[in-house]
Amino acid sequence: MLRTASYEADPAQVHRVLLLYSGGLDTSVMLKWIQDSYGAEVVCLTVNLGQPGEDYEVIKGKAMKLGALECHVVDAREQFAHEFVLPAIKANALYGGGYPLFTALGRPLIAKLAVEQARASGCDTIAHGCTGKGNDQVRIEATIATLAPELKVIAPVRSWQMGREEEIAYAREHGIPIKTFPTQSGAEATPYSIDDNLWGRSSEGRWIEDLEHAPDDDVFQLVTPPERAPEEPQEIELGFERGVPVTLDGERLELVTLIERVAEIGARHGVGIVDHIEDRIVGLKVRDIYEVPAAAIVLLAHQDLERLVGTIHQNQFKPELDRQWAYLVYAGLWWEPLRGDLDAYMERVNEQVTGTIGLKLYKGHARVQTRSSPNAVYDASLASFSQSGGLFSQSAAPGFIELWSLQSRMAWRLRNG
Numbered sequence: 126m127l128r129t130a131s132y133e134a135d136p137a138q139v140h141r142v143l144l145l146y147s148g149g150l151d152t153s154v155m156l157k158w159i160q161d162s163y164g165a166e167v168v169c170l171t172v173n174l175g176q177p178g179e180d181y182e183v184i185k186g187k188a189m190k191l192g193a194l195e196c197h198v199v200d201a202r203e204q205f206a207h208e209f210v211l212p213a214i215k216a217n218a219l220y221g222g223g224y225p226l227f228t229a230l231g232r233p234l235i236a237k238l239a240v241e242q243a244r245a246s247g248c249d250t251i252a253h254g255c256t257g258k259g260n261d262q263v264r265i266e267a268t269i270a271t272l273a274p275e276l277k278v279i280a281p282v283r284s285w286q287m288g289r290e291e292e293i294a295y296a297r298e299h300g301i302p303i304k305t306f307p308t309q310s311g312a313e314a315t316p317y318s319i320d321d322n323l324w325g326r327s328s329e330g331r332w333i334e335d336l337e338h339a340p341d342d343d344v345f346q347l348v349t350p351p352e353r354a355p356e357e358p359q360e361i362e363l364g365f366e367r368g369v370p371v372t373l374d375g376e377r378l379e380l381v382t383l384i385e386r387v388a389e390i391g392a393r394h395g396v397g398i399v400d401h402i403e404d405r406i407v408g409l410k411v412r413d414i415y416e417v418p419a420a421a422i423v424l425l426a427h428q429d430l431e432r433l434v435g436t437i438h439q440n441q442f443k444p445e446l447d448r449q450w451a452y453l454v455y456a457g458l459w460w461e462p463l464r465g466d467l468d469a470y471m472e473r474v475n476e477q478v479t480g481t482i483g484l485k486l487y488k489g490h491a492r493v494q495t496r497s498s499p500n501a502v503y504d505a506s507l508a509s510f511s512q513s514g515g516l517f518s519q520s521a522a523p524g525f526i527e528l529w530s531l532q533s534r535m536a537w538r539l540r541n542g
């Protein structure tokens with residue numbers, strides 16, 4: 126194998142591999158393939174970031190059956206919520222105007238846990254199941270190369286040149302159990318490519334690659350399609366303290382539970398479906414279907430509250446840094462010092478973000494309808510149409526307008542006068 130980067134493994138030096146194992150087709154084939162082609166031992170690591178419907182005992186059993194030396198399952202939901210999702214909330218993080226970064230936030234944590242487990246289990250190499258076309262390889266390998274320069278990386282999907290059909294054949298040949306997806310005609314359908322955690326779910330592949338194809342309903346496994354959502358709207362209240370969502374309808378909840386509950390309510394009302402055209406960092410433009418009920422509600426509420434407590438100057442400035450934060454994290458540079466610098470700013474602004482936001486959810490929409498905060502830079506009597514006087518002198522307005530518009534008026538006259 127031709128090595129391009131310093132962290133890529135020299136096959137002769139691969140003896141024990143830490144495999145990031147999901148239990149799916151790619152990584153199951155990989156588990157066998159690594160043992161066969163490198164003659165190496167394989168230690169599996171499966172990370173629970175709150176992806177719904179996983180049976181970790183089954184995944185573990187499958188790994189052991191396929192010859193894994195050890196299989197570890199780590200429940201990292203708390204750490205993910207507090208150290209990755211929370212900073213994203215404080216930065217109102219949306220890439221490309223619609224993607225709340227759940228995968229991009231999960232990868233640096235998964236890779237960090239892989240480094241820790243690789244060291245604990247005496248592995249020399251880490252293997253992952255990312256393709257050569259996506260962002261995830263960047264996020265995972267950049268993390269490993271940053272945190273553990275002594276560890277090497279292999280990415281079999283990039284090099285083994287098996288397509289889906291060949292992988293299925295390989296699995297059959299080696300007794301690897303596979304789930305198939307029969308279509309109505311009885312033929313085997315390729316499944317969507319899914320990634321999910323407690324902050325959202327993405328689907329890629331199949332008809333999604335055809336930009337003229339409107340979404341088939343079977344892609345929505347989390348969010349109810351809005352037209353089938355309840356006829357009755359639901360009102361909820363989210364309470365924040367210093368930027369952290371802490372209560373739902375007045376009940377204090379741990380962050381993971383709060384996100385899960387909000388996701389459930391949003392999903393029921395069809396909230397958080399995003400059909401997204403996305404610029405990947407590796408140059409491709411792709412379409413993703415996202416289901417992000419929790420993010421759609423929590424980010425909306427957070428941003429609204431933040432605007433209420435911020436001044437016009439803060440509110441003009443922060444979205445620029447928010448955008449930069451989202452881009453860095455999307456681009457796989459979680460460990461870049463600029464992210465820490467930006468987080469310091471986010472923390473400082475969020476010191477004021479305390480209060481309650483009321484939202485109405487109805488057939489795919491979430492709308493803010495009430496707000497309250499001890500820190501609101503808002504005075505109802507000043508803003509009111511019904512009164513005048515007090516601190517706000519309307520008679521001062523013409524003087525303000527004269528000076529405020531002075532340069533613009535001078536320039537207009539010079540160029541058009």
Ligand code: ARG
Pocket residue numbers: 226228229259260261318319320327329403413
């Ligand atoms: N487009 C999103 C991103 O780059 C989601 C990727 C989902 N990953 C996956 N392996 N299916 O973060």
